[in-house]
Amino acid sequence: MRALASALLMLLAALPVLADGDRRHVLDPAASKVYFELRALGWWPVRGDARAEGSVSIRDGLAVIDVVVPLTSLQMNRDGYREWALSPEFFSATAHPQIGFRAEAIPLALLRAGGEISGELQVRGQTRKARFTLAAGDCAEATVRCRVQASGELSRRAFGMRTRRYTLSDRILIDLDLQLVPPQ
Numbered sequence: 001m002r003a004l005a006s007a008l009l010m011l012l013a014a015l016p017v018l019a020d021g022d023r024r025h026v027l028d029p030a031a032s033k034v035y036f037e038l039r040a041l042g043w044w045p046v047r048g049d050a051r052a053e054g055s056v057s058i059r060d061g062l063a064v065i066d067v068v069v070p071l072t073s074l075q076m077n078r079d080g081y082r083e084w085a086l087s088p089e090f091f092s093a094t095a096h097p098q099i100g101f102r103a104e105a106i107p108l109a110l111l112r113a114g115g116e117i118s119g120e121l122q123v124r125g126q127t128r129k130a131r132f133t134l135a136a137g138d139c140a141e142a143t144v145r146c147r148v149q150a151s152g153e154l155s156r157r158a159f160g161m162r163t164r165r166y167t168l169s170d171r172i173l174i175d176l177d178l179q180l181v182p183p184q
Contacts, residue, residue: 025058050073052176062104091124100121154171
C-alpha cells in the first residue's frame with residue numbers, strides 16, 4: 001500500500017500550483033488498478049488486482065489525497081483464491097469492504113521534487129501511520145490524463161493478517177497502474 005500512496009503522490013507532481021482557488025482531480029476507476037502479490041511456500045505466487053478510486057484536492061499549494069480500493073472489485077489469479085482473500089483470514093471484506101489511504105498537507109513542491117511523506121493506511125479496519133518515498137512525476141501537464149506506475153509493499157502482520165504464517169509470506173508486494181484525470 002506504500003506504493004499506492006507513492007503513485008498518487010507522483011500523480012500530484014504533474015499538477016500546477018494554483019494560488020487563487022481549489023482544484024480537485026480524480027482517479028479514473030475504469031483505468032486505475034492496484035496489483036498485489038505474495039508468496040505461498042516461499043515460491044508460489046498468489047496474485048490479485050482491484051480497482052482504485054479516489055481524489056486529490058489542492059489548496060494553497062498543499063494536497064490532500066484520498067484513495068479507496070473497493071474489495072468487491074478484487075480478482076485473483078486462481079479459482080477459490082478470491083473467496084479466501086475476502087474471508088476473515090485475509091482482508092475480512094464483509095466487515096471491512098475497502099482499503100483506504102489518506103495524506104494531508106503535502107506540499108506540491110515536495111511532490112514535484114520527490115522525497116518522504118507520511119499518511120494513514122487503513123486495512124481490515126486498522127489504521128496505521130505509513131511513510132512513503134516519492135519520485136518525481138513524468139506527466140507533461142494536468143489538462144490530460146496522467147498515467148503513473150509504482151511499486152511497494154506492506155506487512156500482513158501489521159494489519160492483523162496472522163493466519164497461515166508458515167505457508168504465506170508476510171510481505172505483500174504492490175504494483176500500481178493509476179490514471180489521474182482533471183475535473184470535468
